[in-house]
Amino acid sequence: MSLSEHLMMSEEVRSAIEGNKPVVALESTIISHGMPYPRNLETALEVEKAVRDNGGVPATIAIIKGVIKIGLNNEELDFLSRNKILKAEQVKGHIRIVPNKDDLEPVSSVPKNNILKASRRDIPYIISRKLNAATTVSATMIFAEMARIKIFATGGIGGVHRNADKTFDISADLTELAQTEVAVVSAGVKSILDIGLTLEYLETLGVPVIGFGTEEFPAFYTRVSGYNVNYRLDTPEEIAALITVKKELGLKGGVIIANPVPEEFSMDKETIDKAIEEALVKADKADIKGKDITPFLLAEIKNITGGKSLETNIKLVLNNAKLAAEIAVKMCE
Ligand code: PSU
Ligand code: MN
Secondary structure (H helix, E strand, O other): OOHHHHEEEOHHHHHHHHOOOOEEEEOOHHHHOOOOOOHHHHHHHHHHHHHHHOOOEEEEEEEEOOEEEEOOOHHHHHHHHOEOOOOHHHHOOOHHHOOOOOOOOOOOOOOOEOOEEEOHHHHHHHHHOOOOEEEOHHHHHHHHHHOOOOEEEOOOOOOEEOOHHHHOOEOHHHHHHHHOOOEEEEOEOOOOEOHHHHHHHHHHHOOOEEEEOOOEOOEOOEOOOOOEOOEEEOOHHHHHHHHHHHHHOOOOOOEEEEOOOOHHHOOOHHHHHHHHHHHHHHHHHOOOOHHHHHHHHHHHHHHHOOOHHHHHHHHHHHHHHHHHHHHHHHHHO
C-alpha cells in the first residue's frame, strides 16, 4: 500500500489544502487521554469552532481502524472521546497497549472504546494491526507534514521529565520538533516536567522557542515559570514571517510558539505547584511509567484541584487554536 492509501483527508481539509487556505492541525491525545468525557468532546468541538471563527479550517488528526484520518467528523470525535478510563492499578504494567482486552472494567459507565496513544514509535504497529489511536504532538506533527499542513495547535507539549537523569523519560515530541516542519502553538510545558531541562534540550535540537507577547516561557496552567523564551514576538504577522523565513532557508524542524494562558484563567502558581507535587508522589507510589505518566498526572491534578485545572486547560487550548488560525491566515497571504 502507498502512503495515500494509509492516509485519508476529509473533503473540507483536502480542498482547503489544495486551495492554499489556512488549515490548522489539531491533536487527539488531548481528547482521548488528556480530559474526561464528556468535557473532552465538548472541548474538541469548541476548539474546531475557535479555528473556524478565526478564519481557519480545523484538521483534527487521529488513527481510526488503522487509517490516518486528517479532519474528523463529529461521529469520529465522539468515538475518540469515549476512551476507557482505567484505574491506576490497571494502567500499571502497560495494560493500555493491549488491544481489545475487555476484562477491564471502565471506571465510568460511559466510555467504552480502546483508544491507544500514538507517538512516532507506535505508528507502524497501530496501522499494521488496524487499531485506533489518538495522536500525540509527535504523531500529529508527522501526519500534518504528510498532509502539507504547516501549523498545529495543542495545549502543552511533552518535554524532559523531572528525574530524567535517572528515568531517561524525554518526550518524543522534542525530537519530532527537531526534524518535522510544523509550527506548534502551545501554552508552554507543565511543571510536571523539568522546564529548564526541556528548554536546554530544545536549544540542543535547534528548535526556536518564541513567546507570543511574552518574554517568559509559560508553564501551561500559569503564565509564570521563571524561564525565558528565546525571542518575543507580538503579532501573528511577525510569527508567520519567522516561520516562512525558516522554510525559505531550508532549516528543518518545527518552531514552538509559546502562548500564555489568558490572565483571567491563569491558576495561582502556588496552588498548582502543590497539586503537581502531590500528583507526582502518587504516580511514583503507583509505579506509573512511560506513556502512562502524562495522562495519569493530568487526571490526578484535576481531582486535586477540584476540576479547576481542567477548566484552565480548556481555556488555554481554545486560546492556542485562535492564535494558530491567525498565524495560518497570515501565512496564506
Ligand atoms: N500536555 C497536555 N495535555 C496532553 C498532552 C500534553 O497538557 O494531553 C499530551 C500531548 O499529546 C503530548 C503528549 O504530545 O501528552 C506527551 O506525552 P508523553 O509525555 O508521554 O510524551
Ligand atoms: Mn515519556
